[in-house]
Amino acid sequence: MSNKLIIKNSIILYIRLLVTLFVGLLTSRYVxxxxxxxxxxxYNVVGGIVTMMAFVNTVMVSTTxxxxxxxxxxxxxxxxxxxxxxxxxxxxxSIIVIVASLTIGLYYIYNYLVVPEGKLSxxxxxxxxxxxxxxCVIIGTPYQGLLVAKEKFSVTVPIEISTKLLNLGLVIxxxxxxxxxxxxxxxxxxxxxxxxxxxxxxxxxxxxxxxVKWRIQKDWKKYKEMLSxxxxxxxxxxxxxxxSQGSAIIINRFFGTILNASFGIANRVNSxxxxxxQGLGQAIVPQITKSYSSGDYNRSSQLVMLSSKFxxxxxxxxxxxxxxxxxxxxxxxxxxxxDFTTIFVQIMLIKSIITSLNSGIxxxxxxxxxxxxxxxxxxxxxxxxxxxAYFAFKLxxxxxxxxxxxxxxxxxxxxxxxxxxKVIINYDVLEFIKKVVIKxxxxxxxISPIFLINFLIPDGLLRFLCISILAEVxxxxxxxxxxxxxxxxxxxNKYINLAKNKILDxxx
Numbered sequence: 001m002s003n004k005l006i007i008k009n010s011i012i013l014y015i016r017l018l019v020t021l022f023v024g025l026l027t028s029r030y031v032x033x034x035x036x037x038x039x040x041x042x043y044n045v046v047g048g049i050v051t052m053m054a055f056v057n058t059v060m061v062s063t064t065x066x067x068x069x070x071x072x073x074x075x076x077x078x079x080x081x082x083x084x085x086x087x088x089x090x091x092x093x094s095i096i097v098i099v100a101s102l103t104i105g106l107y108y109i110y111n112y113l114v115v116p117e118g119k120l121s122x123x124x125x126x127x128x129x130x131x132x133x134x135x136c137v138i139i140g141t142p143y144q145g146l147l148v149a150k151e152k153f154s155v156t157v158p159i160e161i162s163t164k165l166l167n168l169g170l171v172i173x174x175x176x177x178x179x180x181x182x183x184x185x186x187x188x189x190x191x192x193x194x195x196x197x198x199x200x201x202x203x204x205x206x207x208x209x210x211x212v213k214w215r216i217q218k219d220w221k222k223y224k225e226m227l228s229x230x231x232x233x234x235x236x237x238x239x240x241x242x243x244s245q246g247s248a249i250i251i252n253r254f255f256g257t258i259l260n261a262s263f264g265i266a267n268r269v270n271s272x273x274x275x276x277x278q279g280l281g282q283a284i285v286p287q288i289t290k291s292y293s294s295g296d297y298n299r300s301s302q303l304v305m306l307s308s309k310f311x312x313x314x315x316x317x318x319x320x321x322x323x324x325x326x327x328x329x330x331x332x333x334x335x336x337x338x339d340f341t342t343i344f345v346q347i348m349l350i351k352s353i354i355t356s357l358n359s360g361i362x363x364x365x366x367x368x369x370x371x372x373x374x375x376x377x378x379x380x381x382x383x384x385x386x387x388x389a390y391f392a393f394k395l396x397x398x399x400x401x402x403x404x405x406x407x408x409x410x411x412x413x414x415x416x417x418x419x420x421x422k423v424i425i426n427y428d429v430l431e432f433i434k435k436v437v438i439k440x441x442x443x444x445x446x447i448s449p450i451f452l453i454n455f456l457i458p459d460g461l462l463r464f465l466c467i468s469i470l471a472e473v474x475x476x477x478x479x480x481x482x483x484x485x486x487x488x489x490x491x492x493n494k495y496i497n498l499a500k501n502k503i504l505d506x507x508x
Contacts, residue, residue: 009153009283016157021272021318023164028268030171031185032261037338038116039182041260044267045252046109046126063230064145066366069286072149073293079146079211085223086142087214090231094138101131114252120181129186133193140197140507143204146211151286159199167192232375233366239382245388247402254393258338262399265334266344273318276350284364292367300364301427306358309436313479315356319349320447321468324454328464340399346402354410357440358417370424377420378413385409396436439483446478447471 032040041369063319064086071077105127109115115123147156173180204212217223244267284307291300322329326345330337365374388409411498421427450471457463480489 010505012153023168027168038257041257044264045248045260065149068149069289070293073290084217100359126186136194143200161196173343221490235375235379239379262338262341268344271286288363288376289367304360304364311356312440320471325464343400351407351410364469381413443478
């Protein structure tokens with residue numbers, strides 16, 4: 001039943017993926033047209049400051065559904081207790097974010113942010129509304145965590161798709177409205193960010209009242225345990241945010257908002273591609289935690305390898321044609337492509353390949369609760385990229401060199417992660433390398449000749465179509481015969497035949 005639920009939820013998540021990917025591409029195009037490169041870059045860097053200060057919320061998403069899923073895996077679990085502790089912590093986080101935003105955030109904007117002349121008031125306006133957006137998301141997080149832990153993706157996905165479509169509609173409307181487009185866009189984003197939390201809260205109150213009804217919890221030991229767990233996860237979240245938003249701030253300091261637009265576009269492309277891998281992870285993570293909490297360590301270990309391997313397969317599907325035809329796709333997608341966007345995109349995508357290979361590992365480490373040294377060491381490696389980038393720009397290196405640095409740190413992080421996996425929970429790393437890493441390397445070597453063929457054909461629509469189709473065919477054949485185990489091929493063939501029979505029966 002659990003495996004069927006993973007498959008069902010994966011399908012639901014990929015329906016969301018296809019819709020959000022298409023909508024996201026259109027939205028980014030129209031936002032860039034409506035705002036212009038400078039305002040678009042300003043929005044990315046200013047909104048990123050709030051995101052950077054609110055990275056603690058990213059931590060609590062993981063903490064909330066980890067602890068709730070762990071309780072659900074226990075025969076005597078108390079979900080309401082964990083939920084209320086999480087909600088209390090989130091309310092405190094909201095207050096901290098407000099105080100930090102109105103002090104540290106505004107101080108940075110007024111004294112250090114590189115803003116075009118006459119745009120300081122717009123930057124402050126954007127910042128304050130972005131703070132409110134973040135608060136809405138923070139308060140809704142415990143409710144979202146409950147739905148994820150219960151694997152209710154059939155509820156969360158329609159809500160997310162609806163708000164994405166609303167986002168697109170508002171952006172299109174923005175193009176036809178007079179006045180300050182940046183401020184109007186910020187107000188529109190506030191409306192969009194409010195909807196998801198409100199709908200999550202209403203659904204949980206209606207369907208899971210016993211789990212979410214307010215009760216004061218005085219189990220200070222559990223507060224301490226969750227905060228301790230969150231503290232170590234927070235270090236990892238800080239590193240992740242520092243890698244993206246910290247990079248935006250460094251780029252802004254050395255090169256201004258136009259280069260922020262290039263970096264922001266590349267981040268959006270990279271995020272859309274990563275959604276292919278993350279969808280499977282969202283479907284599997286609750287099962288890893290529940291299996292571990294119930295004592296089924298073998299199943300949780302197998303799910304980690306399954307998550308990492310299939311995340312690599314899935315991220316390669318959209319990534320391959322984008323890597324091959326980056327310039328063509330960007331020019332087709334955007335009315336005006338800022339400088340350095342292509343190289344930013346390509347290096348970020350290569351980094352995502354490495355990152356996808358260890359996508360299942362943090363879940364089992366978090367399920368074990370032994371996260372202290374894992375978080376400290378891996379976060380230090382990721383954060384190493386920031387000072388390296390700063391000194392590289394001081395020495396006169398070009399803007400895209402920051403992505404090269406992060407490519408190096410992600411490779412180092414992957415190697416250290418495997419070592420820690422063995423040391424912390426005695427995981428069979430050699431089996432992981434054999435079943436995941438080696439298969440991924442062979443697949444990459446199999447498809448690499450396509451990049452040489454690409455240079456022999458004149459660029460244009462015909463080359464894009466021919467090369468993309470050929471690359472995807474080779475990729476799927478490689479995945480089927482090299483990437484999959486025999487049992488996995490049998491299972492996939494079984495599901496394909498079942499789907500085909502259902503279609504034929506329906507046609508009759």
